[in-house]
Amino acid sequence: MLANSYLHKVFNAAVVFLALCFAAPAWSVTITAFGEEFPPYSFAVDGQASGIASDLLRAVCLDAGVDCRIQILPWSRAYRDALNIPNTMVFLTVRSPDRESQFDWIGPVLPREIWLYGLADFSAPIRSFDELAGYRIAVVYNDVSVVQLKEAGAPETTFNFVTSHDSTLRMLFGHRVDLAADTEIAMRWYLRHNGHESDEVRKVLLLPMREELYFAINKDSDAATVERLKQSWAKIAASPLRDEVVQRYIGR
Numbered sequence: 704m705l706a707n708s709y710l711h712k713v714f715n716a717a718v719v720f721l722a723l724c725f726a727a728p729a730w731s732v733t734i735t736a737f738g739e740e741f742p743p744y745s746f747a748v749d750g751q752a753s754g755i756a757s758d759l760l761r762a763v764c765l766d767a768g769v770d771c772r773i774q775i776l777p778w779s780r781a782y783r784d785a786l787n788i789p790n791t792m793v794f795l796t797v798r799s800p801d802r803e804s805q806f807d808w809i810g811p812v813l814p815r816e817i818w819l820y821g822l823a824d825f826s827a828p829i830r831s832f833d834e835l836a837g838y839r840i841a842v843v844y845n846d847v848s849v850v851q852l853k854e855a856g857a858p859e860t861t862f863n864f865v866t867s868h869d870s871t872l873r874m875l876f877g878h879r880v881d882l883a884a885d886t887e888i889a890m891r892w893y894l895r896h897n898g899h900e901s902d903e904v905r906k907v908l909l910l911p912m913r914e915e916l917y918f919a920i921n922k923d924s925d926a927a928t929v930e931r932l933k934q935s936w937a938k939i940a941a942s943p944l945r946d947e948v949v950q951r952y953i954g955r
Contacts, residue, residue, distance in 0.1 A: 732769070732770075732790055732924075732925040732928045733770045733771070733772060733790065734764070734769055734770070734771045734772070734790055734791065734792060734920070734924070734928065734932075735771075735772045735774065735788075735790065735791045735792075736760055736771055736772065736773045736774070736791070736792045736793075736794060736918070737774055737775075737776050737780075737781035737782075737784055737785055737791065737792070737793045737794070738752055738754070738756060738757055738773060738774070738775050738776075738781065738793075738794050738795075739775065739776065739777065739778040739781050739867065739868075740775055740777070740867040740868070740869055741754075741778075741795075741867065741868040741869070741889065742754060742868075742869060742889065742892050742893070742896070743755050743888065743889065743892035743952040743953060744756045744757075744795055744813075744888075744889070744916075745757050745775060745794065745795070746775060746869075747775040752773035752774065752775050754952070755813070755888075755948050755949055755952050756794050756795045756812065756813075756916075756918075757773055758948050758951075759812060759939065759944070759945060759948055760773065760794060760918065761773070762939055762944060763809075763918075763932055763935045763936050763939055764932070764935075766935035766938060766939065767928075767931040767932050767934070767935035768931065769928055769931060769932060777866050777867070778843060778844070778845055778846065778866065778867070779844060779845050779866070781793045782796070782845060785806070785919060785920070785921055786805060786806075786921070787921075788921060789921050789923040789924050789925075790921065790924045790925060790928070791920070791921050791924070792806075792809075792918050792919055792920040792921065792924075793806075793918075793919050794812075794916075794917075794918045794919065795810075795812055795813065795815075795916035795917065795918065796847070796916065796917060796919050797815060797847040797914040797915070797916060797917070798810070798811070798914070798915060798917045798919070799847055799850070799914070802919070804922075805919075805922065806919035806920060806921065806922060807919075807920045807921070807922055807924065807929055808917045808918070808919060808920075809917060809918040809919075809920060809929075809932055809933050809936050810915065810916065810917035810918055810936065811915035811916065811917055812915075812916050812917055812918060812936075812940075812945075813888075813915070813916045813945075813949075814913060814914070814915055814916070815886055815913070815914045815915065815916045816886060816887065816909070816910075816913050816914075817848050817851065817884055817885065817886060817909070817910040818884070818885065818886070818887065818890075818906045818907070818908070818909055818910070819835075819840065819882045819883070819884055819906075819907045819908040819909075819910070820875065820882065820883050820884075820885060820890060820904045820905065820906060820907065821875075821881060821882050821904065821905055821907045822875065822876070822878075822903065822904060822905070823902060823903050823904060823905055825881065825882070825905060825907065829907055829908060831856065831908075832852065832855040832856040832857040832908065833856040833857070833858070835857050835858060835861050835882075836858045836860070836861065837861075838861055838881040838882055839861060839863050839879075839880040839881045839882070840852070840857065840861045840862055840863060840880060840881070840882045840883070840884060841863050841865055841870070841871035841872075841874045841875060841879075841880040841882070841883040841884070842862050842863070842864060842865070842871065842884050843864070843865055843866065843867065843868055843870075843871065843884075844864040844865070844866060846868075846884075847914065848884045848910065849862065851910045851911075851912055852884065852910065854912075855910060855911055863879075863880050868885060868889055869893070871883040871884065871885060872885065872889075872890070872893045875904075876897075876899070876903075882907060884910070888949070888953055890904065891953045891954075892952060892953050895953065895954065918932075918936070920932070
């Protein structure tokens, strides 16, 4: 009798184990997310991913029950790896026509409006992008702002390529370039965290295209996991959390 009872318990335990293994296989999928060093959207602090987008992504993964590992990499490598490796994503990136078929998209997460910033004493009366010849513009290699500047008429000879957005602003304040392309959110964060006042820079030209930023996930990723992430983002986007996270980093 005791033997039968023991075997019954073992059998039941085996059934439960198999059910857990096969009932929801997507839960075992790990998503590796690649962000770039682009404060305040994503950046590393003591080896850990921080920033607006990193925090929002953690909230999405937690709500969806998905194991997400976030790494901060140079933009070119982050984009390349997410493009080629299943169950990876890159964030945040613009959903441009040339990228549309390359990824599955979660978002929109935040708007992206690019300005060319100069220091406060930049006084050249520039009214169009073709008037930028002779000036030095700091831009991130492989960033969508490069394409937008070209399309707007900025001469390619003006581009000074760097590997991160933070570098564009360091070059601007170091007087190594005349202008830097960046968002207002990124500029406000940089000024706040580097001891500068808002009146030390001025907006020179607004790029003509206002874009939206997304989490871009590899097209060959687990479909059920992607769907859960999309559903979780929809819930978070409808809540106050997004604005709360933004204000936590840049203040009001």
